[in-house]
Amino acid sequence: MIATPRETVLVNCTVFDAVAGSARADHAVWIGADGRFRAVGTADEVLPEARLTGAGIVDLAGGYVAPGLANMHVHLSLGLPGHLGDAVHRANLAELTLLMADSARRSLHAGVTTARLVGESRGADFALRKGIENGAVDGPRIFTAGQALCCTGGHGWDADALEADGADGFRRATRLQIRGGADLIKVCISGGIAGEHEHIHTPQLADDEMSAVIDVAHDWGRKVTAHAGPADSVRRAVELGLDCVEHGYELDDDVTRLMAERGVWYVPTIVVSRCRDFFEASGVPRWLMDRALGAGPRHWESLQLALRNGVPIAMGTDMPPHAEYDGTTATVRELEFMVEAGMTPLDALLSATIRPADWLGKLADLGSIDAGKHADLVVVDGDPSRDISALRTIHLVMKGGVVYRDDRGLSSTTTERAGFANTGSTP
Structure with a gap:
């Protein structure tokens, strides 16, 4: 009932x-x-x-x-190499949807009533969103990007990101997500932690490809967020009209000042570069753990630069919102890390409530x-x-x-x- x-x-x-x-x-x-x-x-x-x-x-x-709480970087079908990835990749579509529904329910019970999904698999997120809206499934309010977009062999290709090449290819890929019902668009513009054959600082999209995604999305009234590591890739995307940066592992003073000037948001996901226990429990390969934890000091510096220069920040984890972390959940631990990095408790709470509602364009309903x-x-x-x-x-x-x-x-x-x-x- x-x-x-x-x-x-x-x-x-x-x-x-x-x-x-x-x-x-x-x-x-x-x-x-x-x-x-x-x-x-x-x-x-x-x-x-x-x-x-x-x-x-x-x-x-x-x-x-x-x-x-609003968690602005969620993958309900998280497919990191290891146990999580194996379960996702072995699942058929029905099984995948049930796995995601379980994660959605756990996220809601952890206090996350709004989740922004930034790259899911096989369209299951759209079905899950409908089930939650109809009351058939327990879960947070979902705003989803559908599949993330990447270049051929780019970050996320093995986690069901949609591969494209050239400006026309990325225009089509963007329109396909919008056709499916995407609320926003997620594009991977550099390497990251979970790609074996890349580096965090590897640039992966040309300017005309980034511009194609941003222009089409904006024409259709959708914002664009980018998985990004190095400062130069972020700078190029910001100058082209990007709306939000995910991770930002290697930001610098100049690019964070530019982000603040242009009103470009930042979702730092700082937990992902300091979550050894989660990686070990998930059975990720050693190269991934070493890369993630090795990125920690520079990632922390990026967050502090963003805080110092007034970049608007929203909370997101990349880890499952409900995942156990230091005696609490990844969602709460992320907020604690943000405070440890220099954010006031008040600002941290706002980064998980009214500020995400602002970015999502839902201030009249949420936050x-x-x-x-x-x-x-x-x-x-x-x-x-x-x-x-x-x-x-x-x-x-x-x-x-x-x-x-x-x-x-x-x-x-x-x-x-x-x-x-x-x-x-x-x-």
Whole structure:
């Protein structure tokens, strides 16, 4: 049975205001039967009118309420060489879709209510997105690039990136993703960690090829993000109109200043160059682990340069959002690393909430706890805008007014029990 939201008011909580960048104590959140926030304010302001609708009351016992997290670099069909890649490549399309659905469910339970997919396999992402939207599958709101684009033999070719060559080839490849339903376009413009026969600094696209992707995507109202390592490849793409950089393993002062000047976003995925335990558990080959961990110091410097020069940053992991990492998830650990690199906890929280909504063009619907927006939220024990590690205590996850995780059974206090699904589950 598909769970549907009901009129509900969350009380006895502190609410993080992502627009003002502050936490509001002793507040209440009214969620409507349409799965959107109806009102946010003090209990005295919210409860009288809400009670007229027969709304159930949920006591959050002093918890902190933050918007659901957005992870902006996700591969639900992650196919790194090793166990993960073997499972993906052996799977037929039905099996692959089920593997991705499981990862989507785990991601949602980890507090990720919005995921930007940046390269998937065989069109399964489009089917999964539809299943989630129809309520048949539990998962985050999906914005997907379809298949990533690469040159022949380029980064990701063995993970089902779509190969093309020449400006005309990349125009066609871009249009094929848009035809399939892509919300954005992902293009690989340099080498990376997971390509055996390349280096991170290997340039892989000519200017006319990058321009072809960007121009077609922009003509169709889609943004373009690029897998990129070296500063020179990033600079060329930024000058051609690129919208976002993934990884940026080897950025420099000049290119980060240019990115800030042009309003080009950065998704650093800093966890991927410091996740030895994940690589070992995934059985990746030694060359991949050595390359990834060896890139760590320079990758860290790139993030610090981006922070220093004011590049707009959104959080993304490249690792599965729910993957176990240092006693928490990859999503939360990424945010902690960003703070360790010099970002304030407030900015880190914004990089995983309202700022992704801005990049996605969904500020009217996502990213903050405001009337009219989708009721996507997490509940934690402390204030993550002051201590980002408070996100390690996520114990309740709601998307669209439906609770998908409730470790402490707080939702059972409501007088209207309907509208809660999978309560008590853990990531």
